Amino acid sequence: MEEQLITAAGLGDILDKIKNSERLDPADALRLYETDNILALGFLANIVRERKNGDKAYFIYNQHINYSNICTNLCKFCAFGKEKGAEQAYEMSIDEIRRKVEERLDEPITEIHMVGGLHPDLPFSYYIEALKVIKKVRPEVHIQAFTCVEIAHLAEINGKSVHDTLLELQKAGLGSIPGGGAEVFSPRIRALTCEKKLSGEDWLKVAGIAHRLGIKTNATMLYGHIETSEERVEHLAALRQVQDETGGFMTFIPLAFHPRNTEMSDLSRTSGIDDLKNIAVARCFLDNFPHIKAYWVMIGEKLAQIALSFGADDMDGTVKEELITHMAGAETGQMLTSNKLVALIKEAGRVPVERDTLYKELRRYQDDCR
Numbered sequence: 001m002e003e004q005l006i007t008a009a010g011l012g013d014i015l016d017k018i019k020n021s022e023r024l025d026p027a028d029a030l031r032l033y034e035t036d037n038i039l040a041l042g043f044l045a046n047i048v049r050e051r052k053n054g055d056k057a058y059f060i061y062n063q064h065i066n067y068s069n070i071c072t073n074l075c076k077f078c079a080f081g082k083e084k085g086a087e088q089a090y091e092m093s094i095d096e097i098r099r100k101v102e103e104r105l106d107e108p109i110t111e112i113h114m115v116g117g118l119h120p121d122l123p124f125s126y127y128i129e130a131l132k133v134i135k136k137v138r139p140e141v142h143i144q145a146f147t148c149v150e151i152a153h154l155a156e157i158n159g160k161s162v163h164d165t166l167l168e169l170q171k172a173g174l175g176s177i178p179g180g181g182a183e184v185f186s187p188r189i190r191a192l193t194c195e196k197k198l199s200g201e202d203w204l205k206v207a208g209i210a211h212r213l214g215i216k217t218n219a220t221m222l223y224g225h226i227e228t229s230e231e232r233v234e235h236l237a238a239l240r241q242v243q244d245e246t247g248g249f250m251t252f253i254p255l256a257f258h259p260r261n262t263e264m265s266d267l268s269r270t271s272g273i274d275d276l277k278n279i280a281v282a283r284c285f286l287d288n289f290p291h292i293k294a295y296w297v298m299i300g301e302k303l304a305q306i307a308l309s310f311g312a313d314d315m316d317g318t319v320k321e322e323l324i325t326h327m328a329g330a331e332t333g334q335m336l337t338s339n340k341l342v343a344l345i346k347e348a349g350r351v352p353v354e355r356d357t358l359y360k361e362l363r364r365y366q367d368d369c370r
């Protein structure tokens, strides 16, 4: 039945490749982006998803801390970053970061996800102290912090190489690196939307250096603004190439552009179809990525649930206090309880698995109904 659907969609040759675990080439990915048969695409992605992760759908008990929104890059797609001195600009002191962690000590949080803007004058010691204070209050927690863009900035203010800076951050408590700042690697897109930001090439270099030090990272792509399908595919191909070399990426997270309060607010929000497409194409093309995340904060919990049948095997986590997407108009809640995540996953016909940051299974909700 499904095979007929796929053949009718003109994707029979891609089905054969996927069945034989053959790598898709960029032209295949482009055809997948251009298909209007979302069910055929979903079926293809689901083959890869179930081959890699079976029926499991992961989530994590995490806490987000956005230590400062002051940023020198001021990207056109971002509503979070503010100039120093602007009305909504803020920066947390080390004590405030400590309090944020202390406030939630009664919750079984396993990961703290910490990112911020490129601050013009916080010294390198601030970032070291931030990591140390989190570890002091919550020694067992895994800190996933500072995007590759922030890492390059930290190396600059530290006056040392990315390699040596990462070693210092690791010693202070850095566990892994989140996937932000990748945006779309295309120089055309960067020139039009985030001209001051680290180049795509350099983002990939920082990720590679981290991987070679044994520091795992995530990868993202910000889609749904002015990028073309070709530019999306080039982005995915660049990630796949680095992953072939290092194996250090854990998960790929397509990020749906939210236009409100940004300099690109004339654009519409992404459609559900485009959200599912980005997940499904990534799952088919990124054959060397173990996981694809449907980030519920950006696409909503309902679509994230459906995405679990369109290639995604992870819904991210409990989150709480997310600012980057909410400042750009996200209508999703600020947090989900772990019970809610479990219920959403079960209802989608998958087996909920609470994981740690590095995808170690902490608890499988197979038969119990908690």
Ligand code: V47
Binding pocket: 077, 078, 079, 080, 147, 177, 178, 179, 180, 181, 182, 183, 218, 219, 220, 222, 253, 255, 256, 257, 258, 259, 262, 295, 316, 324, 325, 328
């Ligand atoms: O780098 C900025 C994006 C990213 C907007 O690694 C926007 O597990 C949508 O990377 N609309 C930060 N997106 C968030 C991020 C992330 C989130 C969750 C999990 C992980 C992970 C990483 O958010 C930025 C940028 O690409 N962003 N502005 C916007 N208006």
